[in-house]
Amino acid sequence: MLNILRIPVLQDNYIWLVNEPISGATAVIDPALAEPVLEAAQIHGWHITHILNTHWHPDHVGGNAAIKAATGCHIIGPLAEHDKITAIDETVIDGDIVELGKVxxxxxxxxxxxxxxxxxxFADNCALFCGDTLFAMGCGRLFEGTATEMWQSLAKLSSLPDDTQVYCAHEYTLSNGKFALHVxxxxxxxxxxxxxVVAKRVSNIATIPTTMAxxxxxxxxxLAKNVDEFAARRxxxxxxKG
Ligand SMILES: [Zn+2]
Incomplete structure (x- = not known):
C-alpha cells in the first residue's frame, strides 16, 4: 500500500506526497513550492527520493530545484517538456514504467x-495522478493542445477501473460542479x-481525491456525447460565470 498525503498550497493547488512504506521511497507529485513539502516529509519521517512532474507549468514544478537541493531526489517528467522542467533528471514517454520502491x-x-x-x-494501488488533465467534474483548460487531443486523453483516463482514486492538482470542484449543473x-x-461538495467546501474540507466511477x-x-459536444462545453x- 501507499501512504498518500495531500498538501494544499497557493490558492487552490494540491501537492501529493506518496510514500511506499516498505522501501521508504517517497515521491512528490507536482511541487508548486518546496517548503511545505519538505516540512510535511520531515513531520512524517519520510525521505523524498523522487519528484514526478505531470507538466511544466510553474505551479507544478516551482519546488523542483529546492527540493532536489535539500534531498538529492531524482526528478522525472515528460520528454516533450524536458526543456521547461527545472532540474529534470529523467524523461518519460507513454507506456514507460516508473519505479517507486516496491511499486x-x-x-x-x-x-x-x-x-x-x-x-x-499506480495500477496496483488504484491511484492516478493526473495533474491538470482530469478534475473533479471538470478538465484542464486547453492551453497548448486541441479539443480532440484532450478528448482522447480523457478517454484514456476514463477507461481506468471504477475504483481508481483520482488525485488531480487543484481544488476546482465547487466551480466545476456549478458548470456541470448548468449543462x-x-x-x-x-x-x-x-x-x-457544497457542504464540504463550506467547512473547507478537500473534495480530492475523486474516483473514476x-x-x-x-x-x-x-459525459459529452462526442468530441464536438466536448469542445463546445470546454x-x-x-x-x-457560476
Ligand atoms: Zn497547468
Missing part, C-alpha cells in the same frame, strides 16, 4: 492542457454529488 507507475500521455502532459498510474442539470448523481457519472466532459466553461 510501479505507468506513464500515460495525456496532451491537451499542455502539449506533453503526462499522468502517472447537465437533470443528472441525479450530479445533483447529489454537488450537495455533498464518480467522474464517469457526473463529469460533463466525460469553450463554454472558459467564460462561465
Amino acid at each position: 510501479t507507475a505507468r506513464v500515460i500521455d495525456v496532451p491537451g492542457h499542455t502539449a506533453g502532459h503526462n499522468a502517472y498510474y 447537465d442539470g437533470g443528472n441525479q448523481a450530479l445533483i447529489e454529488r454537488m450537495a455533498e 464518480l467522474e464517469r457519472a457526473t463529469n460533463p466532459f466525460l 469553450i463554454a466553461k472558459d467564460s462561465f
Whole structure:
C-alpha cells in the first residue's frame, strides 16, 4: 500500500506526497513550492527520493530545484517538456514504467492542457495522478493542445477501473460542479454529488481525491456525447460565470 498525503498550497493547488512504506521511497507529485513539502516529509519521517512532474507549468514544478537541493531526489517528467522542467533528471514517454520502491507507475500521455502532459498510474494501488488533465467534474483548460487531443486523453483516463482514486492538482470542484449543473442539470448523481461538495467546501474540507466511477457519472466532459459536444462545453466553461 501507499501512504498518500495531500498538501494544499497557493490558492487552490494540491501537492501529493506518496510514500511506499516498505522501501521508504517517497515521491512528490507536482511541487508548486518546496517548503511545505519538505516540512510535511520531515513531520512524517519520510525521505523524498523522487519528484514526478505531470507538466511544466510553474505551479507544478516551482519546488523542483529546492527540493532536489535539500534531498538529492531524482526528478522525472515528460520528454516533450524536458526543456521547461527545472532540474529534470529523467524523461518519460507513454507506456514507460516508473519505479517507486516496491511499486510501479505507468506513464500515460495525456496532451491537451499542455502539449506533453503526462499522468502517472499506480495500477496496483488504484491511484492516478493526473495533474491538470482530469478534475473533479471538470478538465484542464486547453492551453497548448486541441479539443480532440484532450478528448482522447480523457478517454484514456476514463477507461481506468471504477475504483481508481483520482488525485488531480487543484481544488476546482465547487466551480466545476456549478458548470456541470448548468449543462447537465437533470443528472441525479450530479445533483447529489454537488450537495455533498457544497457542504464540504463550506467547512473547507478537500473534495480530492475523486474516483473514476464518480467522474464517469457526473463529469460533463466525460459525459459529452462526442468530441464536438466536448469542445463546445470546454469553450463554454472558459467564460462561465457560476
Ligand atoms: Zn497547468
